[in-house]
Amino acid sequence: MASKHLHAFSDDALGNDDATALAERLRGGHVSTREVTEAAIARLQRVEPSLHGLTLDTFDAARQRAESKRFNGFFAGVPSLIKDNLDLRGLPTGHGSRALGHAPLKKTSGIAKQYLAQGFNLLGKSTLPAFGFTASTEQAGVPATRNPWHTDYSAGGSSGGSAALVAAGAVPIAHGNDGGGSIRIPAACCGLVGLKSTRGRFIDQEAAKVLPVNIVSDGVLTRSVRDTAHFFMEAERYYRNRKLKPIGQVTGPAKRRLRVGMMIDSVTGDATCPQTRRAVQDTAQLLESLGHTVEEARIDLPARFVEDFLLYWAMLGFLVSKGGKALFPQGFDAGQLDPLTRGLADYYKQRFLKTPAMLRQLRLARQRYAEAFAQYDVILSPVLAHTTPEIGYLGADLPFDTQLERLLRYTTFTPANNASGGPGISLPLGQTDQGLPIGVQLSAANGEEALLLGLAFELEDAQPFIRLDQR
Template identity: 35%
Template sequence: MKDYMEMDAIGLSELVKKKEVKPIELVESAIDRSKQVNPLINAVIIEMFDEARSLAESYDLSSPFAGVPFLMKDLEFFAGAPYTGGSRLLKDFLCPTDSVLSSRLRRSGLIIIGKTNTCELGIQPITEPELYGPTRNPWNLSLTAGGSSGGSAAAVAAGIVPMAHASDGGGSIRIPASCCGIFGMKISRGRNPRNPDTFGLGVSHCVSKSVRDSAALLDATHGTGLGDPYIAPSPSQSFIKEVTTNPGRLRIGFLTTTFDGKPIDPDCRDAVVDAAKLCTDLGHHVEEASPAVNVEAFTKAFTVLWYQMVTLGIASLPALVGKEASVEHFERLTWEIGQAGAKYTGVETLTAMSYMQQLAGTMARFFTDYDLLLTPTLSKPPVKIGELVYKGDLEEYSRLANGWVPYTPLANATGIPAMNVPLYWNDDNLPIGVQFFAPYGDEATLFRLAGQLEEARPWAGRMPAFTKTP
């Protein structure tokens, strides 16, 4: 299809519903594009092309995304498809059933053409698993696409699909969206089904070319599943309507340092200043402000919970394949984090959880004075492939990784929604994302502002040139 890469998912579905194109034409366009660019970026690691062609022969025109090609991150169960989570342990495992989210994605009319690369168990801000190799940034192939949803973000940025599944436990939607110059909404805790959900840190949604695609997909998937531990407030209207609803005059606080006042890369600072000016020009009240985050206490608490999630993964995943967990099944970083997490006591876990609840209160109080908080998404531009690969010192690795992503985990710890918006490119033509946080359950305000920003400064037409080689 000639104009395939220029359109978002809603636009493609509208063509199907008007019978101007057939789903098989869209599927073949996605497959052709994947064959063209995936050898360069390594975003799609499991091809499901024949299955997609078969699904394209039968479709429901009443579904919101009828016939649109889609990619699943390799951290979600999808019946009949491989599931590896980037780990050698699961390299031969086939999903016996759908997750609740996957079943809703099927019902939305999306056609899954494959699964995307992720770091092992989704625990890093980069996508460089030993099992599949690194996913490269379409804007500069020597740089990371971010993680853990790096494969999905790179695939969208490179035009393979207009939208792809992504998940976020510490920034894994927003980090790669920033690196790859696309839109990424980390939704509220409990907005989409996710069971089990250890400590409430993780959510699953998507990365997308357009704001309206993200909103429409959330309309199709939101709502808790049976047994889910959290329930987000019901939306007052559809999320897709919010995209074209006037946000009014918002009170936006912004900061150009880390939460503890440390300086960041000038490109990331300039991106925030630029976004703040754009918001001011659009009529919003914008001023410097920051919530009172004790960074040392937050980092300690988040580390306890994050490490214990890895410990739980190492303990529980072997049951899927009937093997005992051992060091040869996992990357060194994963295994060492799992070992470290096993040493925390129950009191330390409860203390960390209690701190997160206190921090949620801190953010709620901040949002009595402001509607949104604007920060950089990252502290510096995308890092080089290999720069954050584990070299054997867990403390040093954590310092480097946390230093690059000091902002995003706040939303996961407190359950609030946050979005990466691609408004700024630096002098090297690299996207530098900015992040907006909103109160718990208030995706509506984020979608309203995002729609306004997208109209004021469209980004969908910007495409990487693939001119730089590894």
């Protein structure tokens, strides 16, 4: 194990600070933007040949911005990355697929503007699997993104590049988004904090505005709860959805004791692996020791939920496959699509007549999800049904049927939050027998991110998260 873990933490301008501490040192003049930028670039150059978390770098532009000293926002001058499915003017957006061209885009998306408004100095774009459709950041024809805790293992997906490079200490915070677990899954694999927000909390991506059910939420991968809390607070200052309860400033544990429902096995009825089960049970005991009430519970989703979510997911693959030329102005070649995207498109073509019933059921998921929180404040569950797999288990070149079967057994807990719109946070509260992180998920009613953050602060205080350099 020791020869396989990789990190970039060192005695440089970044040190071992999280993004909040680094921002405080920058504001206080204890370190310059130029110094932290150069340190982050050096760290990225050190680990990138092994981790493969970048699709492109913007090092020269970042250096120029650092010299100009024109940064505003809470995270002014803090180096960061944006996942390569957000559009930035002058850069290509690859969406993790060889089917897309490399022409630079002409405008920056609204959600990218909301992200950068917090003052981040962008060092590049991070990797994802093709169109974010799978739970491991592996692309056909290019090196897989690897887990810095053990480079034989997956970094998760789809925000795997951001997760790998934050966990490795190359940057303290990076962008991610979540359409079926794509923030929470890599957070769980890489030992990070990953909060999937309530639907509508951020500015919608352009494509999401036309979807019948918007399952995608944007956010960040971080090494501390306070970084996530500060990010959400500052993002809300840039744009606030008046239909949602405000998050506001969450700075530590809340005093209120909570009713926690524990759900260890998924809605599919498949058993969770023993190591993951142990991590959830240990978290339940920790919550009880802190004065919270924990009892077994279940979100009452119908047996057909998995089938409905799969069909919606397949519909997205079909839209990409058949509408790619209209969706992607940078150019599109359907002949370069990966096996999973092609397989999803074929799956949908064979079942498209079920679309109206599927959409009706997914829209009802919000009501069924909400009913669980009439009895409980929080639902405790695994993030994933089993521990992090090795590279290749969800490889991009695998036959569609193999990928699908493995994905459905692995990612059984996260999609409920996407279909319902509800928030969920992954916290690194467990470890495998080999020392890899195990994420534990806490879910709450729509609009209750502040509740989750307060509880996350309390758990972090009670059981501090282990960083890679502390192993």
